[in-house]
Every structure is written in structure tokens, then in C-alpha cells.
Amino acid sequence: MRTAIVIGTGLIGTSAALALSARGVRVHLADHDAAQARTAAALGAGTVEEPEGPVDLAIVAVPPAHVAAALADAMRRGVARAYLDVASVKAGPRRELESLGLDLTPYIGTHPMAGKERSGPLAATADLFEGRPWVLTPTRDGDTEVLNLALELVALCRAVPVVMDADAHDRAVALVSHTPQLVSSMVAARLRGADETAVRLCGQGIRDVTRIAASDPAMWIDILSANPGPVADVLSEIAADLDETVQALRGLQSADEAKRGAGAGGIEDVLRRGNAGRERVPGKHGAAPAAYEIVAVHIGDQPGELARIFADAGQAGVNIEDVRIEHATGQQAGFIQLTVEPTAAPALTAALRERGWSIRQ
Template sequence: MENGRSALSDGVLIVGTGLLGTSLGLALRRAGIDVRLRDTKSETLAEAVRLGAGRPSEPGDAPAALGVVAVPPEAVAGVVADLLDAGDAEYATDVASVKAMPAEQVRARLGPAGRYVGSHPMAGREVSGPGGALPDLFEGRPWVVCPDEHTDQQAVTRALAVARLAGAAPVTMSVADHDAAVALVSHAPHLVSVLMAARLVDAPDHEIRLAGPGVSDVTRIAGGDPGLWTEILSANAAAVHDVLSDLRDDLDRTLAALASPEPARSALYQLMRSGVDGRGRLPGKHGEAHAEFVTVAVMVDDRPGQLARLFADVDAAGANVEDVRIDHSPGQPVGLVEIDVRPGTDADLRTALTERGWNVPR
């Protein structure tokens, strides 16, 4: 980390103190970096400063080692050009979730723009604003850096230093490859989640009351900022269109299988099987190979302190929790906590929790 800190010894200027900008400020401050913050909304800037993400930038500040632009895609080029033209930062990057459009617009403003390199941390939440910021938001997540033949090496070095100090795993890609990849793993999934959530708007109340963790999981990311996502989808429209076109073909085949007089079980099974195979290709924690876990379910009373006691007992049992989900039964005074652990460790955890008085259904 020393090399990263030395590359950023003149500090980092973050423009935009929403979720990503504030989270990055918190992570860099934790790493000992001087962070200056700037935002057109004074109340947003004030909240980020109050949270400890950095200090407000001042007119007399020396140029920062790197300016990090955390604004919507359509505004990136103007902010980058202003930063570099004014000498507020020696080099600049951005964290927008599309890369081709900002890069083209920066070149149109600044020419080859060797002092700018686009980047994108593959991290976020379904909430927005500095209030949702987390210092560990980028931990273990890919952070894509997209240099081209004109990019100065120092721009790349400093962008990589920011990514590493934030705890991310840097990846280098071309802007075209990046935009195609995020269309598949981020933008199209968000749109599919939105489309499924939209089915609920006019659904009868008696149907909505049956909703459980399945529909909650599928629609969770649909709660993102509609304005921001409209900009993201518009900026990466061609790549998202390609993914959705392939999805439409699969949907048409599924509809045909369901509409046949005797539902085509073979076609439906193949579709289900492809879903299992595709999910199996997703990386696991910290970028490791995907691993299947065993779920230990525990019934928990809806009383203060129960979750804390459960996790303390799990820790005392020596179990390593890989994931956890909480499903609160509607209208019931209990909830179900599902704890994912490595295969082979589940039996000991069930025994330990049962001995400590927990209801552990098999």
C-alpha cells in the first residue's frame, strides 16, 4: 500500500459526494489519504464532510494528485475538462458505469486527453446519496481501469492506486469490452429487475400478500434511482439492446414451450439447467471460484437482541458464515434466518445451535 499512498501524496479531489464519491472518500481517509470534496449541492457536500469522507476543497488548494469524478455519465466530460483546465488536479479519472461515451466526450473537449483515464468500480447499493455510503463498499470488488494508446502511465498508476487503497481488485479493459461486460452483468439485470417489479404495480392485494423472498430477491435492485438509471441505460443503449435481444429470444422459446398443448418439459428443463450452469460461473467471495454452500435455517423470535445472540452463538460454534438472509414471515412473530456455510460444517453448526436452545429445522 505504500506505493499507492506515495502516488497520491498530493491528495485526491473527489467531485460528487453521492454514494460512490462519499464511500470512496471514507475508504481513502481510512488509508491515510488527504481527501478534498466538491459538490454542486451544498447540503450533500456538508453531509459527506460530516461523515468523515474528507474536507471541502478550497480555491487556494494545490493541485491534487488525482481528481475522481463521481457524477452521472452525461456530466463526466465537462467536469473532467474543467478540473484539468483549471489545474485543480494533475490527472483525472471517473467512476461512471459506462466508459465509451465519457471517453469520446473528453477527447472532444481535450484532444487525446492523456491525463484522463476512465475507470469503474463494480460496486454499489440500491440506495443513493452520502447517507448510504460505506467505507468498505469496494472491498474485494473489481475496479475496471480503461486506458487507451494516448493515456499517460501516471494517470493509470494513480487510478490503480485509488482502487487498491479502497480495497478493490483492479482490472484493465478497453472501453468497448467494459461496456459490453457491464451490459451483461449489471445494466440488463437491473432492467429485468425493474420490469419484474413493475408487474407488481397493478397486481391485486391478495396476490401481493403472498410475496416472499423469491420476488424480493429478484426485485431488490429495482429500487435504484430512476433518473440515474435512465442516464446509464441511455449511455450504454446499444450494448444493453444486444443482451436484451438474446434474452427476448430465450423468452420467446419459453413462451412457446408453455403454450404447447402438453407443456414441453424437455425445453423447460433445459432452460432451468442453463440457469443453474450460468449461475455456477459467477465468482465467489473475493473473486474466488464459485462455491455452493449448505444452508442452516434458524427460527428467530421477533424480539430485540435475538439476532445478536444468534450470531454470537454461531461465532462460538466456530462456523464461518459465507452469506446470510433474513425472511420475516408476514403477520407472524417469528422470522427465518438462513445461514450459508461450507459443506461438511453444517451438521456441527446445527448441533451447536440446537444445544443452545435455537429452533433449527432440517
């Protein structure tokens, strides 16, 4: 791939353009908002100049509702040898394209499983896709050269290709992406009218659950409008669990010992099913989840503290698998949770204590 055009310079489009430009591909940028395209160009994502002829690959990075129209326009103008989109829904846009009677042999639907709560070109980074799954949904009538160009794009963005059927993809993202967004927003909405005293008690758990609730509503309306059925199916199952959990909690309030026992059993059931589901979430590098130990260290909120603790861990010869910071309410301090291999935890604890760090037991 030597040339490409990115149509739609939001978070995903600009990030892909930055990754391609960094690897020597000449990228042309187009957007219905010319100012947004110029912003992406100023960031080093490419040029707003029109290509002189057909480019190797057109990447359509617009909301799902506009994918078919943008692709159809690009195909009719012959802007590229191959075309793909990066929308988070796959079956609907393809059906729309088929209804337009277009030759779809030069097209493949794709979806990089990466994103942020923030949108727009200023949120974009060249490494957004590194190590992330990038779904490809080829069909029997697709051109092999188009699939190869899509795979090259994935490789240049350092993502991991995953081949799926379009409908299976839409059901999958309903479960692992679209429904979590709504559930996160619903939980966060409870905070809107909550007493200030309650809000001040927010800890890491509520921050984890509500992080993605900061996402752009307009963007999610576009996404959910393109995949309402599968999302509604998952939410219906969650609603059934919620009903059962509410009844179990009411049972725990009862004076009847049998009802309290049944209530406790119902709560235990949902928690254990949650344990089992959580264990299936892929771990580091997409591998099966591993059992790790957490070493929690008191850390001050001042420049250089993070660098110092990582350097000390490195001096101890310990690899940090993951990290999380738990902030202390109203204090210029908190705890950093260092996730390590179980065999490394005692050595790391001893080494950090020797260097003056306070370890939380």
C-alpha cells in the same frame, strides 16, 4: 497520494472520499449542489475548501452524460496532476473527451463495481468498495504515473483492480449490471396493479428478484442513456428466450401429448441453461463457486437474536460463509439461513439444537 479532489458527492464520490480521508489523504469536495458537498463534508468525507494548488488526483464522480464536461473543466483549470472518472460507462465519455481535443495522457477511465439501491452522500460508506472489482481502462497513450495513482486509489479503497478495454467493459456491464436492473424493474412493475392478496404472498424469491428495482430512476436513465446499444442487445436475447418460454408454456396447456412433451422440454432447457449460468457467478472472495450446505434456523424478531446465533455458531467452531433472513408473513419471526461448508453442517446443526435453537429440516 497526499491530496485529492472529488467532483460529485453522491454515493460513489462520497464513499471514495470517506475511504481516502480515513487513510490520511486530504480530500477536497466539489459538487454543483453545494448543500450536498457540505453534507459529505459533515460526514467526514473531506473539506469544501478550494485546494491551494493542483492536487495529486481528481476523481470525477458525476453521471455518465456529464463526465466529459466535468473532466474537461477540471483539466482546463489544472486542478490535479492526474484525473479519473468512476462512471459506469467507459467508451462514450472517452470519445467525447477525444472530440474536445484535450490531452488525455493524465486521464484514465475507471469503474468501481459497487453500489446500493439508495443514492446520495447519506448512503455512502467508507467500506463500500472493499473486496469489490474496480475496473481500470488504460490506453496506450496514458501516463504510467496516472495508472499508478489509480491503482493506489483502488488499494486505499480496498477494492480489487481489474484491467479491461473500455468497449469490452461496456458490453460486460450491460450483461451483469444494466440489464438486471431493467429486468428487476419489469418484474416489480407486475406487482403495481396486482391484487393485494397476491402481494401478501410475496416470499424471498420475489424479494431477491426485485431488490434493485428500488433504485433511483433518474440515475438509471443517465446510465442507460450512455450504454443503450449493448443493453438492447442483451435484452433482445432475453426477449428471444421469453418468446420460446411462452410457446413452451402454451404447449404444456395443450391436449396434444407431443406438444406437452415439447413444452416440458423447452422449460427444462431454459432452467438448465440458467443453472449453468448461475454456476459461473463468482463465489466468496471472487473464487469459483463452492458447494455449500444451508442450515435454516427459526429465529424471533427481537433484539440480540442475531448476535446470539452467531455467537453460538462461533462457539461451535463453524465459519459462516453467507447469511440470509427469510421473514415470516404476519409474524414476529422468520428463518435465518446459515451457509456453511458441507462438512460443518452436521456439527453446526447439532450445536444449535443443543443450545435450544429450532432447525428447519
